[in-house]
Amino acid sequence: MAISLVVIIGLMLQKPIPQDILYHNFEDTNTYFGVFNFWNVVSNLPFFVVGLLGLLKLNKLHIVSELKLAYFTLFLGVLLVSFGSGYYHLVPNNQTLVWDRLPMTIAFMALFTIIIGEFISVKLAKKLFYPLLILGLASVYYWYSTEQNGVGDLRFYILIQFLPILLIPVILLIYPSRFSQKSGYWYLLLAYLLAKVFEHYDVAIHQLVGASISGHPIKHVVAAIGMYVLLVFYEKRSF
Numbered sequence: 001m002a003i004s005l006v007v008i009i010g011l012m013l014q015k016p017i018p019q020d021i022l023y024h025n026f027e028d029t030n031t032y033f034g035v036f037n038f039w040n041v042v043s044n045l046p047f048f049v050v051g052l053l054g055l056l057k058l059n060k061l062h063i064v065s066e067l068k069l070a071y072f073t074l075f076l077g078v079l080l081v082s083f084g085s086g087y088y089h090l091v092p093n094n095q096t097l098v099w100d101r102l103p104m105t106i107a108f109m110a111l112f113t114i115i116i117g118e119f120i121s122v123k124l125a126k127k128l129f130y131p132l133l134i135l136g137l138a139s140v141y142y143w144y145s146t147e148q149n150g151v152g153d154l155r156f157y158i159l160i161q162f163l164p165i166l167l168i169p170v171i172l173l174i175y176p177s178r179f180s181q182k183s184g185y186w187y188l189l190l191a192y193l194l195a196k197v198f199e200h201y202d203v204a205i206h207q208l209v210g211a212s213i214s215g216h217p218i219k220h221v222v223a224a225i226g227m228y229v230l231l232v233f234y235e236k237r238s239f
Helices: 002-012 038-042 045-056 065-090 094-119 122-148 155-174 183-200 202-209 215-236
Strands: none
Touching: 038 065, 038 215, 045 065, 045 215, 065 094, 065 122, 065 215, 094 122, 094 155, 122 155, 155 183, 183 202, 183 215, 202 215
16 A cells, blocks of 8 residues: 555656657568568567467466456457557557557456455455456546647556556565465566566667567567466466
């Protein structure tokens, strides 16, 4: 609770944060088979595979049955990331970025709900599921509407995306799991952090490798691998 208050107050004290237009300038802009930003686009395919596998295996996973809709939403969100992010990278701009961020917030909020349910309270998770989803979607709408009005403000979206990432490790450390282990979530967090590193060093990796590949496509693959590890974790863990 204290962490949430500090982050919220600290972020709200900042001036509105507009979307940096340079964000859309990715290092690898190669066109193959008529597809612009080819590797940035096709590297989203693993999200589709992992999301689809999660949906197909949902009834065989070791999950909290009362929160089945949240697990379904998590894997659906991951699957939709492949389309949203792929579409964005075809024509990178603020308009297409909306479709990249919407499914990501769906997946983030579903995952946060699941963490709350598995470690803190199923009852609380069920109450928070729809409000969290609505807040996630609203954060993207708020950002885009402010950009349209010339006063872009990412603060709400930043809060929705990164506060759960700060809270999840705390929850994992403090609360016991209702399942046999919780390593899958740690591996997912590690994959998320590595993905952010590859994203940050998009240009440097391209220059280091000296090939057509850059950091951003690797980011997609690493994040998808993290979700696949979580899926395997859901299959193998026990109550």
